[in-house]
Amino acid sequence: xxxxxxxxxxxxxxxxxxxxxxxxxxxxxxxxxxxxxxxxxxxxxxxxxxxxxxxxxxxxxxxxxxxxxxxxxxxxxxxxxxxxxxxxxxxxxxxxxxxxxxxxxxxxxx
Amino acid sequence: xxxxxxxxxxxxxxxxxxxxxxxxxxxxxxxxxxxxxxxxxxxxxxxxxxxxxxxxxxxxxxxxxxxxxxxxxxxxxxxxxxxxxxxxxxxxxxxxxxxxxxxxxxxxxxxx
Numbered sequence: 001x002x003x004x005x006x007x008x009x010x011x012x013x014x015x016x017x018x019x020x021x022x023x024x025x026x027x028x029x030x031x032x033x034x035x036x037x038x039x040x041x042x043x044x045x046x047x048x049x050x051x052x053x054x055x056x057x058x059x060x061x062x063x064x065x066x067x068x069x070x071x072x073x074x075x076x077x078x079x080x081x082x083x084x085x086x087x088x089x090x091x092x093x094x095x096x097x098x099x100x101x102x103x104x105x106x107x108x109x110x
Numbered sequence: 111x112x113x114x115x116x117x118x119x120x121x122x123x124x125x126x127x128x129x130x131x132x133x134x135x136x137x138x139x140x141x142x143x144x145x146x147x148x149x150x151x152x153x154x155x156x157x158x159x160x161x162x163x164x165x166x167x168x169x170x171x172x173x174x175x176x177x178x179x180x181x182x183x184x185x186x187x188x189x190x191x192x193x194x195x196x197x198x199x200x201x202x203x204x205x206x207x208x209x210x211x212x213x214x215x216x217x218x219x220x221x222x
Contacts, residue, residue: 034211043114043200043213044153087153096141096160096206097168102152 002027004090006101013108016077021086021104024070029093033071035064036087038103044087047073078108112137116201116214123191123221131186131217133201140206142184143168144176146197147216153200159184160206191221 007022025033032051036044048057050066057064061082063074073086085103092099114135123129135142143158145168155168159178173195175187184203188195198218204211 041216043202043215044211046210046212049210089153096158097155098143098211100145100153102150 002090002092002099004088004099004101006086006088006104008104009102010105011107013075013078013106015079015108015110018074018076018078020075021073021088021106022070023073023088023101025088025090025099026069027090027092027099030090031093032091033066034089034091034098035062035071035073036089038085038087047086075106078106080108080110082106083108112212114201114203114212114214116199116217118217119215120218121220123219125192125221126190129188129191129219131188131199131201131219133184133186133214134182135184135201135203135212136182137203137212138181139203139212140181142178142201142203143211144174144184144186145200145202146170146195147200148197156186156199191219193221195219196221 004025035047038044048064053068055066061076065072085105087103088101089098117132140161144156145153147153154170156174157176159165200216201214202211
């Protein structure tokens with residue numbers, strides 16, 4: 001069964017304390033790995049797409065990387081406004097179905 | 111502005127009373143889908159549509175119906191809602207093959 005597992009479930013950081021979120025996947029014929037940010041009571045907001053192992057994408061304090069079995073979202077010197085739930089999703093081969101992980105709730109304290 | 115619009119944002123209804131949640135997108139996307147989000151379970155796909163008149167079941171389709179008569183609209187229908195359908199619902203759209211999905215703001219449904 002195709003699965004996407006995110007860890008940790010929750011992460012508390014001090015402002016400026018860098019860390020990484022993990023997304024491991026077992027999806028047949030991965031066509032793409034996606035990261036979304038979700039603020040409370042709002043819809044997920046697209047951050048990155050990664051298509052092949054070794055690929056990296058950056059946006060401000062965030063950098064996403066991809067290996068053959070997992071993806072990492074690195075957060076460098078986070079600020080309180082980075083507090084949100086970060087969702088990872090994998091696109092299955094041969095379909096347009098996105099399989100989501102349960103998310104990592106990030107809290108950045110000032 | 112590119113957006114996915116869901117209505118209503120909040121809804122409280124009683125068991126068995128049919129309801130429809132509307133979803134509309136203005137980006138000419140072929141692919142549209144519905145998700146429900148529950149604490150501890152994450153986002154689970156209910157139904158999706160690859161184009162007009164083409165729909166298919168996701169992971170949790172029981173108790174739901176959809177239709178895609180126009181490219182921009184993808185309503186979610188609950189024929190006989192039950193309390194276990196109390197949830198936060200999201201509609202999303204994207205181009206096929208490029209799944210930078212755009213999500214609506216969500217509909218919080220309570221069935222009593």
